[in-house]
Amino acid sequence: MNEETTAESVAKGRTYGAFRCLNCFERVSVPTGAKTHKCPHCSFEWRLSWLSPDFPRIRGPVWEANRQLAEENLSKKQKGVN
Amino acid sequence: MAKVLILDYEKCTGCRLCELVCSVKHEGVSNPARSRVKIVKWESEGRYVPMSCQQCESAPCQAVCPVKALSRDETLNRVLVDYDACIGCRMCIAICPFGAMSFDVLAKRIIKCDLCDGVPLCADFCEVGAIQYVDAGQQSTIKQVTAADKLSEIMQKVAQAISAV
Amino acid sequence: MALNRKIAYIELTTGDIETKPIPVKVRNMFLGGRGLDMYLMYNHIKPGVDPLGSDNVAFVSAGVLGGTLASASARTHIGGKSPLTGFVGSANMGGFFAPELRWAGFDHLVIKGKAENPVYLWIQNNEIEIRDAKHIWGKTVHETQEIIREELGDRDIKILTIGPAGENLVRFANVMTGIKDAAGRSGMGALLGSKNLKAIAVRGTMDIKLERPEEALQYNKKVIEQITSAKVSQTQGKLGTPFIWGATNTQGLVRVNNFQLNQLEDADEVEAEAIDKVAVGMAGCFGCQVHCRSKYVIPEGDYAGVYDEGPEYTSQGAWAAEPGCRSLNNILVCNHLVNIYGLDTLETGSLISWVMELYEKGILTDEDTGGLDLRFGNEEAVIEMIHRIAKREGLGDILAEGPLRAAEKIGKDSIKYLVHVKGMSNLHSDERPTPGLALGIATASRGSDHLRSRPAIDLYHLPKQVLRNIYSQPVPYDGPVTSDYRDYEGKAWQVFWQETCYEAVDCLGICKFHTVFLGASLPSFEEWSKLLYYNTGLELSPLDIWTIAERAYNMERLFNIREGLTREDDWLVDRYFDEPTSVGIPGVRGKTIDRDKLKNMIDEYYEHHGWDEQGVPRLETLQRLGIENEPSHIL
Numbered sequence: 017m018n019e020e021t022t023a024e025s026v027a028k029g030r031t032y033g034a035f036r037c038l039n040c041f042e043r044v045s046v047p048t049g050a051k052t053h054k055c056p057h058c059s060f061e062w063r064l065s066w067l068s069p070d071f072p073r074i075r076g077p078v079w080e081a082n083r084q085l086a087e088e089n090l091s092k093k094q095k096g097v098n
Numbered sequence: 099m100a101k102v103l104i105l106d107y108e109k110c111t112g113c114r115l116c117e118l119v120c121s122v123k124h125e126g127v128s129n130p131a132r133s134r135v136k137i138v139k140w141e142s143e144g145r146y147v148p149m150s151c152q153q154c155e156s157a158p159c160q161a162v163c164p165v166k167a168l169s170r171d172e173t174l175n176r177v178l179v180d181y182d183a184c185i186g187c188r189m190c191i192a193i194c195p196f197g198a199m200s201f202d203v204l205a206k207r208i209i210k211c212d213l214c215d216g217v218p219l220c221a222d223f224c225e226v227g228a229i230q231y232v233d234a235g236q237q238s239t240i241k242q243v244t245a246a247d248k249l250s251e252i253m254q255k256v257a258q259a260i261s262a263v
Numbered sequence: 264m265a266l267n268r269k270i271a272y273i274e275l276t277t278g279d280i281e282t283k284p285i286p287v288k289v290r291n292m293f294l295g296g297r298g299l300d301m302y303l304m305y306n307h308i309k310p311g312v313d314p315l316g317s318d319n320v321a322f323v324s325a326g327v328l329g330g331t332l333a334s335a336s337a338r339t340h341i342g343g344k345s346p347l348t349g350f351v352g353s354a355n356m357g358g359f360f361a362p363e364l365r366w367a368g369f370d371h372l373v374i375k376g377k378a379e380n381p382v383y384l385w386i387q388n389n390e391i392e393i394r395d396a397k398h399i400w401g402k403t404v405h406e407t408q409e410i411i412r413e414e415l416g417d418r419d420i421k422i423l424t425i426g427p428a429g430e431n432l433v434r435f436a437n438v439m440t441g442i443k444d445a446a447g448r449s450g451m452g453a454l455l456g457s458k459n460l461k462a463i464a465v466r467g468t469m470d471i472k473l474e475r476p477e478e479a480l481q482y483n484k485k486v487i488e489q490i491t492s493a494k495v496s497q498t499q500g501k502l503g504t505p506f507i508w509g510a511t512n513t514q515g516l517v518r519v520n521n522f523q524l525n526q527l528e529d530a531d532e533v534e535a536e537a538i539d540k541v542a543v544g545m546a547g548c549f550g551c552q553v554h555c556r557s558k559y560v561i562p563e564g565d566y567a568g569v570y571d572e573g574p575e576y577t578s579q580g581a582w583a584a585e586p587g588c589r590s591l592n593n594i595l596v597c598n599h600l601v602n603i604y605g606l607d608t609l610e611t612g613s614l615i616s617w618v619m620e621l622y623e624k625g626i627l628t629d630e631d632t633g634g635l636d637l638r639f640g641n642e643e644a645v646i647e648m649i650h651r652i653a654k655r656e657g658l659g660d661i662l663a664e665g666p667l668r669a670a671e672k673i674g675k676d677s678i679k680y681l682v683h684v685k686g687m688s689n690l691h692s693d694e695r696p697t698p699g700l701a702l703g704i705a706t707a708s709r710g711s712d713h714l715r716s717r718p719a720i721d722l723y724h725l726p727k728q729v730l731r732n733i734y735s736q737p738v739p740y741d742g743p744v745t746s747d748y749r750d751y752e753g754k755a756w757q758v759f760w761q762e763t764c765y766e767a768v769d770c771l772g773i774c775k776f777h778t779v780f781l782g783a784s785l786p787s788f789e790e791w792s793k794l795l796y797y798n799t800g801l802e803l804s805p806l807d808i809w810t811i812a813e814r815a816y817n818m819e820r821l822f823n824i825r826e827g828l829t830r831e832d833d834w835l836v837d838r839y840f841d842e843p844t845s846v847g848i849p850g851v852r853g854k855t856i857d858r859d860k861l862k863n864m865i866d867e868y869y870e871h872h873g874w875d876e877q878g879v880p881r882l883e884t885l886q887r888l889g890i891e892n893e894p895s896h897i898l
């Protein structure tokens with residue numbers, strides 16, 4: 017009778033005080049109220065906004081920083097292939 | 099302490115779920131025309147105002163009723179209708195300053211908010227808190243806090259503007 | 264009971280009106296809303312009719328849960344043969360119209376023929392009247408509603424209407440209700456316009472009797488908790504659909520300058536948080552806790568002080584990404600203009616961006632544009648083009664014919680730059696890095712569209728187990744699932760599943776934001792089974808609802824095939840295969856769709872449906888669904 021619904025089981029995976037990096041897709045914890053944050057896993061940097069004190073979200077990239085990282089990342093990759 | 103229903107149009111999103119749950123609770127049907135609470139809308143301005151009985155201490159409906167069908171229930175702080183006494187003259191509708199007395203054309207009788215006998219569903223279902231059921235003393239406290247919050251926000255902006263100059 | 268709403272047949276040429284009850288047998292086959300409309304479309308529209316001729320039929324409906332204690336059961340569906348694509352026309356809007364239609368006693372309107380002069384319908388408690396609309400012909404969407412309410416003397420009347428664009432038979436004109444709710448896609452506004460039908464006004468005060476009111480209240484409370492506890496609902500309730508931009512543009516998944524770039528760089532004013540700054544609050548559709556519509560007043564410029572609602576995610580694309588514009592004001596103004604003219608924001612923006620590329624490539628000259636400088640980023644030119652399309656002036660008149668007809672008129676290489684499927688322009692999403700999403704737009708029944716079958720949660724990199732949980736209910740699935748949106752494996756099933764899920768909510772009349780579209784923990788088949796039981800008494804298992812949705816989608820497929828659709832129509836334009844993406848995060852750069860892999864996905868997608876390799880439903884599939892003898896003309 018008390019079998020949980022699909023939705024209930026999915027909801028268990030929710031986390032707060034963190035966002036998912038939009039480059040490497042790792043979960044990243046972040047100090048409350050931070051306006052930007054650099055992903056400790058991949059170094060991409062994001063501008064954040066806060067829906068509540070424990071609910072950050074990515075608003076957009078830190079444009080210049082991420083452009084540079086992407087270029088470096090791709091030139092490395094190309095060298096690796098050659 | 100007795101509780102009161104407070105209606106806050108600034109929070110209302112206009113979804114009218116309150117009207118729906120009210121008619122289901124009281125009549126077992128979905129029909130906002132038979133709801134005790136009503137969202138009055140100015141659609142082209144995006145203004146939505148919840149209206150319901152204020153359960154007035156000195157209730158004009160009670161005063162005007164020729165057969166004393168309306169009475170005060172002190173335990174729940176509400177004005178109640180005695181349907182056995184009511185003759186359906188609709189004087190209460192005419193005099194209510196909030197339009198909170200209405201006439202159910204299907205049941206052919208007046209209807210008004212009865213606070214769902216202490217658990218008002220409209221408040222229970224209003225996720226944004228545009229309708230809340232709180233201790234009577236709290237109503238003005240809530241108003242004060244909201245007003246003070248706005249005021250301090252304005253003062254901060256003014257202070258910032260001045261320091262920028 | 265909740266099922267006793269009727270169907271009305273309205274013959275505008277003669278003025279005859281007939282009403283019929285909807286048998287429970289039909290409910291069990293198609294429920295209502297889009298599903299039953301698809302049955303009616305296949306039965307009432309003769310093959311090969313001119314979509315703008317009097318033989319086409321318009322369908323307006325509420326879902327079977329409309330106006331009940333199922334959250335956000337406010338959706339109105341509009342159907343007919345599409346003036347844009349010539350295939351299934353089908354569009355869906357929120358607001359308050361559908362519940363009001365049900366309180367007035369009706370679930371489905373079947374509108375035939377053509378009125379001699381402009382008319383509108385006035386529907387009140389089981390009565391339908393055809394009224395003169397000469398005085399509102401030419402009025403905007405917002406004006407029309409005010410005038411009708413004033414005229415009929417009731418401020419609670421709900422109205423659906425077309426704007427000047429629909430009157431002018433712009434092939435992607437929409438049907439609207441309220442300030443911004445729009446049945447946007449596939450040109451349903453042109454269909455109503457071709458019938459000289461300006462609007463439908465409705466007011467109802469009749470009970471919808473719920474089967475088990477106490478349980479319906481309790482269960483609805485639980486579902487509301489499920490909806491409001493989801494992070495996506497909280498985000499959407501604050502920022503509206505523009506929140507999506509934070510994920511898509513950030514990674515490089517939107518089309519910019521028509522289809523030349525995949526990220527609008529350095530455009531912070533376009534972000535949801537910037538729009539939120541001018542919002543004056545949020546509004547909700549009937550019975551909805553998500554309240555995802557921003558209310559705003561245009562802060563500056565020629566339209567300063569004007570009130571409107573939205574803009575949605577689609578408008579960020581249509582008025583920023585695609586035409587390469589970067590100001591918030593442009594989005595607000597353009598959103599307002601399409602709302603008052605009654606134009607599909609998405610199709611309009613997409614076509615304007617296309618001609619901007621043609622202009623920059625020299626295919627269109629200053630002479631063709633009437634002197635307009637249509638270079639990307641020119642906001643004044645974009646605004647001017649909206650006026651010209653709605654009024655069918657100059658180049659606007661050509662674009663008003665929709666992508667394929669316009670490409671034919673413009674000629675040269677113009678069609679090479681067009682981004683469409685089945686003659687319908689795409690959302691501003693760039694699906695080159697996301698094969699699942701690409702398959703969705705390639706196969707969607709109404710043309711390139713993100714609301715037919717998009718597995719949007721694919722973008723969230725959800726754990727495999729979560730995906731398996733979702734996608735193996737209510738029918739078992741043990742094929743591959745992957746968390747990476749760049750993969751091809753398993754996506755055909757996801758698209759099939761989402762397509763069936765979205766068809767189901769459209770039959771029920773529930774909003775897609777209340778199911779597994781943007782959030783993985785939102786209600787689906789299990790919850791709907793209970794909602795149906797408590798509210799209407801229909802006893803349908805999750806699997807039964809799935810089958811109904813599958814049946815309805817097969818009716819759409821049959822309709823399209825009867826109108827000449829072949830496998831070739833389930834395909835993308837060459838740009839998806841030949842031009843790699845160039846910006847965004849490293850993972851989405853250099854991406855194209857692989858032709859062979861897409862072909863294999865389509866094979867698999869057909870196989871999941873029980874369709875043959877040409878995409879035609881097999882006889883055994885039709886028999887399994889009980890529609891092998893359609894059209895059956897029961898209703």
Ligand SMILES: [Zn+2]
Pocket residue numbers: 037038039040041042055056057058059060
């Ligand atoms: Zn990272």
